[in-house]
Amino acid sequence: MPSLPKPRLRRSARSRADGSSVQPAAEPNVEVVEFGDLRWVNIERPSSVDRAWLEEHFEFDALDYEDVASRNQRPKIDEYPDYLFIVLHFPVFDKTVGRLNAAELDIFIGPDYIITLPNSPLPPVEYLFERCRASQEVREAMLSKGSGYLLYRIVDDSFDYCFPMLRKIGNKLERLEQEIFEGRAEEVVRDLSNSKQEIINFRKVIRPQRAVLRDLERTKQRYLAEDLEIYFDDIVDASERIWDMLENYKEVVEALEDTNESVLSHRVNEVLRVLTAFSVVILPLTLFASVFGMNVDFPFEGSVAAFWAIIAGMLVVLVGMITYFRRRGFL
Secondary structure, three states: OOOOOOOOOOOOOOOOOOOOOOOOOOOOOEEEEEEOOOOEEEEOOOOHHHHHHHHHOOOHHHHHHHHHHOOOOOOEEEOOOOOOOEEEEEEEEEOOOOOEEEEEEEEEEEEEEEEEEEEEOHHHHHHHHHHHHHHHHHHHHOOOOOHHHHHHHHHHHHOOOOOHHHHHHHHHHHHHHHHHHHHHHHOOOOHHHHHHHHHHHHHHHOHHHHHHHHHHHHHHHHHHHHHHHHHHHHHHHHHHHHHHHHHHHHHHHHHHHHHHHHHHHHHHHHHHHHHHHEEEEEEHHHHHHHHHHHOOOOOOOOOOOHHHHHHHHHHHHHHHHHHHHHOOOOO
């Protein structure tokens, strides 16, 4: 494996003899930290220039370079005689669209190097890399134990970044439950739908790579130090805890949806019950008015006493119907 040169710094445009400027060629966006024989190369959002730089300095398989350029790669681990190529996905919140998306992290790892290529900003990887670059102590702690330990820290920090998002989803579900029973069932329908979509997106990200992590735990000893068993077991445990929380939240949000639908249906039933009761109460009064409103002769026609008698009869029927319905619990 050829030695890895340090990335060159960008230079300003050089001037020709006639005073015109010459723009330099695009420089690769390559960041490197190193300690001892181990180097960590980080290339965020690798462009064609960055991929050309990789092809120039590393003899990776051509299919791996195609996977780096692809935006629809599934989580996987490819084994080669002298390196591993790992593809992992982690959830990140996209503020522009207000939803969770999957950020892909491509990793090349060998005995004396590790290359990370996130296709979008991944905060835990950025934070760990900046800590290593800024502090000699952190750099020694992270890189002195070999590439396997550094891989563990990168993946472990990325999974730990999921737990605050899961706690936020859990707090949101608790708030929605309170709002449902506070009489705001109509208002939380959209929030319930958004929460369910977040959980579905989260599950889509975590589910495929559970098998990848088990494969990594199985294959790591061919390339990495053998004393990392407990560390990679911890990564698998973290992914299983995340999956268990997602399963729990999935059941909770489905139960909240059913509860919200029940509350809305109960409210509609209450309205229909009251309207039906009023219709039935008014039906006899309508019958009275229809009978005595017919254009035919009937006893006491044109009498004021007959009018008040009819009104009194309608009131008696009305009070009787209301009393009966209240005793039966219809009103």
